[in-house]
Amino acid sequence: MGRYVARRLLQMIPVFIGATLLIFLMVNVMGDPVAGLCGERACDPATTAQLKREFGLDQPLWRQYATYMGNVFAGDFGTAFNGQPVTELMAAAFPVTVRLTVVAVLFEIVIGIALGVVTGLRRGRPVDSGVLLGTLVVISVPTFVTGLLLQLLLGVQWGWIRPSVSPAAAFGELIVPGLVLASVSLAYVTRLTRTSIAENKRSDYVRTAVAKGLPRRRVVTRHLLRNSLIPVVTFIGTDIGALMGGAIVTERIFNIHGVGYQLYQGILRQNTQTVVGFVTVLVLVFLLANLLVDLLYAVLDPRIRYA
Amino acid sequence: MCGVRRVRRGACVLAAGLMLAGCGGSGGFGGAGVLTSSWGDPQNPLEPANTNEVQGGKVLGMIFRGLKKYDPRTGRAENMLAERISTPDSRTFTVTVKDGWRFSNGEPVTARSFVDAWNYGASLRNNQKNAYFFGYIEGYDRVHPAVGRQRADTLSGLRVTGPRTFTVRLGQKFAGFPDTLGYAAYAPLPRAFFTDHAAWLRAPVGNGPYRIASYTKGAAMTLKKWSGYPGPDPARNEGVTLLVYTDNNTAYTDVLAGNLDLVDDVPATQLKNVRTDLDGRYINTPAGILQTLAFPYYDPRWNTEGARKVRTGLSMAIDRAQITETIFRRTRTPATDWTSPVLGAAGGYQAGLCGHACAYDPAGARRLVREGGGIPGGRLKITYNADTGSHKQWVDAVCNSINNALRDDKACVGNPVGTFADFRNQIGQHKMTGPFRAGWQMDYPLIQNFLQPLYYTNASSNDGKWSDPRFDRLVDRANAETDRAASVRLFQEAEKVVRDNMAAIPLWYQNGSAGYSSRLSRVTLDPFSVPVYDQIKVG
Amino acid sequence: MPEQPHEPGGAIAGTGMGGPMDLGASEAATLEEGAGGPTGAGPADKPRSLWSDAWRDLRRNPVFLLSALVIVFLVFVSLWPSAIASGSPLACDLAKSQDGPGPGAPFGYDGQGCNVYTRTVYGARTSVTVGVCATLGVALLGSVLGGLAGYYGGWWDALLSRATDIFFAIPVVLGGLVLLSVVTSNTVWPVIGFMVLLGWPQISRIARGSVITARQHDYVQAARALGASDSRILLRHIAPNAVAPVIVVATIALGTYISLEATLSYLGVGLRPPSVSWGIDISAASPYVRNAPHALLWPSGALAVTVLAFIMLGDAVRDALDPRLR
Secondary structure (H helix, E strand, C coil): CHHHHHHHHHHHHHHHHHHHHHHHHHHHHCCCHHHHCCCCCCCCHHHHHHHHHHHCCCCCHHHHHHHHHHHHHCCCCCECCCCCEHHHHHHHHHHHHHHHHHHHHHHHHHHHHHHHHHHHHCCCCHHHHHHHHHHHHHHHCCHHHHHHHHHHHHHHHCCCCCCCCCCCCCHHHHHHHHHHHHHHHHHHHHHHHHHHHHHHCCCHHHHHHHHCCCCHHHHHHHHHHHHHHHHHHHHHHHHHHHHHHCCHHHHHHCCCCCHHHHHHHHHHCCCHHHHHHHHHHHHHHHHHHHHHHHHHHHHHCCCCCCC | CHHHHHHHHHHHHHHHHHHHCCCCCCCCCCCCCEEEEEECCCCCCCCHHHCCCHHHHHHHHHHCCCCEEECCCCCCEEECCEEEEECCCCCEEEEEECCCCECCCCCECCHHHHHHHHHHHHCHHHCCCCHHHHHHECCHHHHCCCCCCCCCCCCCCEEECCCCEEEEEECCCCCCHHHHCCCHHHCCCCHHHHHCHHHHHHCCCCCCCEEEEEEECCCEEEEEECCCCCCCCCCCCCEEEEEECCCHHHHHHHHHHCCCCEEECCCHHHCCCHHHHHCCCEEEEEEEEEEEEECCCCCHHHCCHHHHHHHHHHHHHCCHHHHHHHCCCCCEEECCCCCCHHHHHHHCCCCCCCHHHHCCCHHHHHHHHHHCCCCCCCCEEEEEECCCCCHHHHHHHHHHHHHHHHCCCCCEEEEEECCHHHHHHHHHCCCCCCCEEEEEECCCCCHHHHHHHHHCCCCCCCCCCCCCHHHHHHHHHHHHCCCHHHHHHHHHHHHHHHHHHCCEEEEEEEEEEEEECCCEECCCECCCCCECHHHCEEC | CCCCCCCHHHHHHCCCCCCHHHCCHHHHHHHHHHCCCCCCCCCCCCCCCHHHHHHHHHHCCHHHHHHHHHHHHHHHHHHCHHHCCCCCCCCECHHHCCCCCECCECCCECCCCEEHHHHHHHHHHHHHHHHHHHHHHHHHHHHHHHHHHHHHCHHHHHHHHHHHHHHHHCCHHHHHHHHHCCCCCCCCHHHHHHHHHHHHHHHHHHHHHHHHHHCCCHHHHHHHHCCCCHHHHHHHHHHHHHHHHHHHHHHHHHHHHHHHHHHHHHCCCCCCCCCCCHHHHHHHHHHHCCCCHHHHHHHHHHHHHHHHHHHHHHHHHHHHHCHHHC
């Protein structure tokens, strides 16, 4: 086990280098970032040349990358075009986004799995159809619209929440944004749990557990759910990173200055330093999340072992 | 589909409810006498000569006062710090700075405050994006050469002649020069700007009616009224808190909920319901912004006599009245010339100059396009950037209008480009094959600013590389003319050259819009579509 | 997570906890028969595969028939939109912007004054093609790669899993702007290719997880002990038992791919105008939901019906593949 984790952590090094290189190249392919810096008019050639020199954009690509990586290992992720160090942007954005993601994942776990268990046990009943309908609405109505309507309804008409999240972004303020962010994933988690539960409901061990008179609650939580969770845990694991980096719409609607927004801005403004910095951290989040998921496999299903 | 229908009914109930919903309550972060206002993160560090967009401009307008100030109502350049600007020949100007002005850190504003600031702004090594503003001044080519290293640190045309006087010598005659001096790039700077630049950037110090109390990049800026402000236009409120919104729709919703006092630039999607939502607390004022479609004259197909007819025909195929009414809810006005109504008739705005070429006339459009040999390349592609502003909507509407007029479903299509940088890149590399979006926000309210940078041969924003010697000659003469009225007339003559060639299709004049909470009164927008913060009363 | 239970019930919950390798070959074979073994439980002279069993089940399942009917209808509309809608989806009159239903326009008009009904009908081709092809591509690529990783483990798993880590980290916006902005083709295929490229890691993860669970099952160990080849084990024993989560995720993803196409168009890198699709119409109508909900309702509704049909289809297929239901 310990060796397995160590090996996985070691694998982070090539992934880290590969991902940064890939993102670095991708941002670079997008073209010349200086062109957009002077508003609706072209920067004059001298300023353009000077800016390029300052950002190091006049160097060959491999040298830009080498310089960048050298700086990264020295703890310097560069500066954004507005003169702010990228580390400062990250320090401002990541805590907020982590909180938002935690809220969203909690919703997925609590509501998603609960609905999944209920619908899985009562397949074909009204509650199952009702949840299916909700799923369809969530999938076919854009997050943008659900977010907007919730914001208007709860924020303006009923006054239950503030329509926008304050810069501090405490957990309490993030409940509605978290729910909106989690909505599509909720659909996945619910359907996955439902299917797994329905499949395992007919397993021998469940029948045995029921037959020997265990309380229904115990059968469901201890035996049925535990054996049904692997696909769900896998999904949530893959979703954590997606929620962190892809909350662009939710963050915009509720004015949350998080990772999604910074990343989006960085990409549109072709700010290599911002984008590579943020994505690098996201890659690390993915690696850890997936490691955690793999370890959870062994907890959920003791037959799975890691050498 | 009852689930979906439920959503629809919900939306209707919601819309009805909002009309009834009062929007009282005190404005969120404000506090007594302090108003909160929506803001966007400035793209560049807040140096006066480095700020070329509205959000940074908002702050500069509050913390700086220049030699001139544009009257928020009329747009006329009035003396502010300038006691007197005199010239014998429209080329050498002697500036006298008023006595008694100070920066909010106590330092007096002198002639040197201006000259040092301008030299800093012009110097190539400082990467100031508005450096070209100093291009009129003699010696600019040595301080900021087009290629290579700079050969001088200061502009030879600037000379301090006394504690409060300095002279400016221009590279050529430009009678309107004093009127450009209200632009933020010409603001004076305190010594602290040069001695401890990093600290200054964290909390900029200026000489305007407000001073910056705190600044959290990417989140908020708190400005307090500067009680020692010596100028004639002190703030009528205790301060302004600018809150960064990544989407002005959220800011609008916050105004509805009573968490924000002022949102400028009401989102287009809310315009249909804004009057009922805000119970009339909505303003919609003309601003010096003109939207046009520019053409690539480096593409020989667009640079022919036939293409001139096609351009005129296309202009006539656009139903500007319908589009400004439906898409923009009258926050745009159909354009009938190439300037802006904020200039006023005396300033050179001439309603109807475009004549029938800007009036919707499908039959005439079809005839002209046919006579001109049809659309070059067979299909009109209007290029725009997809990432900022909702350009897709009006481009689609313009295309639909052209398609309907030309009776061809596919005559015109939008051609989105992913990022603004890429859009500018493609323009800079002359890759356009058809019309492209061109928006012009005036830097200062002069007709010169609407014509010269855009249509003069090789001018800084002449993206389509249009060139006409008659136009250039008229502009040169207009700039040299010392009599203002005569100068304006010459510029209008030049504008007629633009019209006769349909060098760019004028679409509409853009307005500024804002919505505000019931705590505020006297809310106005200046001709640059920026709220006049110092005039707003709270409570 | 509950602690590993220690009472007897818990032991049963983890059948074969002692390690499947302890099982003798004969015991394993019996077990497989007992579980209604996926490998031909029928008489030896009349071998029926799991898949033909499934097909027989499906034909009698009303849920399957209904969803198939909807899908056939969608295909029909995609191929011949003019059969049920007159006029051009590109004919728009701004004067009718956001108007309600009128003659020839039962669903009303959108913000640009286009006929919502016509556009919804004509949008089916693009949207259904994008949704179905992207889903199929993602599901195939993802489950093959993920399945192999889960089954073989080791360096292949490490390599693939780390590759998915990197792919996950590429922001859609960045990927779209980089990969799609160079494409000039005006067909749906670059968009679909892009979705497959960025979408497979998710299915791959899910499939890998399912296969890791399934390969521990007694019948798999038994089959291996009996000397079955890897491909046989994967296809006959593991695939039917591991496919359910993949189907679930894929059917939901189908809807999100249809929406993603609109996101890409919105970014200016998806389908070029004058393409018509539900996604484009949904994203155009979304900001106006307060003033003109009908323009959002119909394309969204069409998307919902499509997703519903595929979810039901997926459910039916999954049930048909589950031998415990027989």
